[in-house]
Amino acid sequence: EAGVTQSPTHLIKTRGQQATLRCSPISGHTSVYWYQQALGLGLQFLLWYDEGEERNRGNFPPRFSGRQFPNYSSELNVNALELEDSALYLCASSPWAVDSTDTQYFGPGTRLTVL
Amino acid sequence: QKEVEQNSGPLSVPEGAIASLNCTYSDRVSQSFFWYRQYSGKSPELIMSIYSNGDKEDGRFTAQLNKASQYVSLLIRDSQPSDSATYLCAQKGNYGQNFVFGPGTRLSVLP
Numbered sequence: 001e002a003g004v005t006q007s008p009t010h011l012i013k014t015r016g017q018q019a020t021l022r023c024s025p026i027s028g029h030t031s032v033y034w035y036q037q038a039l040g041l042g043l044q045f046l047l048w049y050d051e052g053e054e055r056n057r058g059n060f061p062p063r064f065s066g067r068q069f070p071n072y073s074s075e076l077n078v079n080a081l082e083l084e085d086s087a088l089y090l091c092a093s094s095p096w097a098v099d100s101t102d103t104q105y106f107g108p109g110t111r112l113t114v115l
Numbered sequence: 116q117k118e119v120e121q122n123s124g125p126l127s128v129p130e131g132a133i134a135s136l137n138c139t140y141s142d143r144v145s146q147s148f149f150w151y152r153q154y155s156g157k158s159p160e161l162i163m164s165i166y167s168n169g170d171k172e173d174g175r176f177t178a179q180l181n182k183a184s185q186y187v188s189l190l191i192r193d194s195q196p197s198d199s200a201t202y203l204c205a206q207k208g209n210y211g212q213n214f215v216f217g218p219g220t221r222l223s224v225l226p
Contacts, residue, residue, distance in 0.1 A: 033213065042218040043159075043203065056213045090158055102207075103149065104214055106158040 002027065004093050004107035012113045013081050021076040021110045025093030031055075032074040033094070033104060034066060038087040046089075049074055078112070086114045118142075119217035121204055127223045134191040136220050138204030141185070148180055148187045151203040153219065159203055162189070194224045 005024045013019050025032050034046040045058035049068035063079040072093075078085055088111050092104040118141045128134045136150075147166050151159035165171045165178040165187065177190040187206075191198055204217040 035216075043216045045213060045216070048213045088156075088158075102147075103161060103164055104205075105161065106151075109158045 004091055004105055006089075006091050006107040006110050008110060009108070010111045010113070012115065014115050015081055015083060017081050019078045019081060019085075019112055021078075021089050021091075021112070022073065023075070023091030023093075023107060024073045025091075026105055029093035029095050029105075030072050031094045031102070032068055032072065033092045034074070034076050035090040035092070036060075036087045037090060037109075038084075043090065047076065081114045083114050086112060088112075119204055119206055119215050121202075121217040121220045123218060124221040125223050126220055127225055128194050130194060130196060130224055130226050132194050132224075134194045134198065134222055134224070136189040136191075136202050136204075136222065137186060138188065138217055139186045140204075140206050140215075142206065142215070143182075143185065145206040147207045148178070149205040149207070149214075150176075150178060150187075150189045151205065151216075152198075153201045153203060155200075162202075191222075194222075196224045196226050198222060199224050 007022045031050040033048050035043045037043050047066050048056040052068050066076040068074045088109045090109045091107045094102040094104045120139045149164045150162045152162050153159040163178045165180045171178045175192045179188045201219040201221045203219045205214050207214045
């Protein structure tokens with residue numbers, strides 16, 4: 001079974017540009033989560049999509065946005081890039097579950113560098 | 116606001132010893148708890164999940180959950196240098212609530 005995939009692996013942008021990061025969940029998983037992890041810091045929750053809808057959003061400015069497609073893949077867009085946006089962006093997926101037993105599985109991440 | 120707390124470490128243990136990692140959480144209705152291992156520059160990988168009070172063992176790993184005291188722990192027996200990583204504790208409530216991760220504890224296993 002293929003895991004969560006993310007593209008690109010590395011992305012280099014300059015301040016003010018836009019970045020688009022992509023994520024494909026594990027087959028059968030409907031939920032996609034995005035996290036930001038700056039160097040040496042913990043995971044900061046960005047966005048949660050399920051069944052095409054945004055379910056929850058972390059404490060990030062509106063220039064961080066995303067969407068989920070009908071095939072459950074997702075993209076994260078970061079507009080007006082700032083130097084402090086440089087981080088590892090992680091995508092995770094989980095199956096839909098009525099109870100709380102769903103588990104998140106992470107992709108390899110996209111390393112975004114803003115110059 | 117839900118919070119998950121962990122000692123940032125580093126926690127240093129000699130090779131072959133038992134490493135004990137602890138996590139406390141604030142949300143009493145949390146149902147599921149997870150331990151992830153993250154090597155430097157890599158993504159987190161799931162070690163174990165635990166949903167019920169008590170112990171759950173998987174190989175060298177044992178997760179312990181005490182909902183009354185609101186803590187969850189991870190024991191690593193016969194620690195190896197390859198266990199050196201950051202360990203993340205996460206909690207999740209019922210459907211509709213997203214995961215909440217702790218800041219992680221850095222473990223160093225000394226040869």
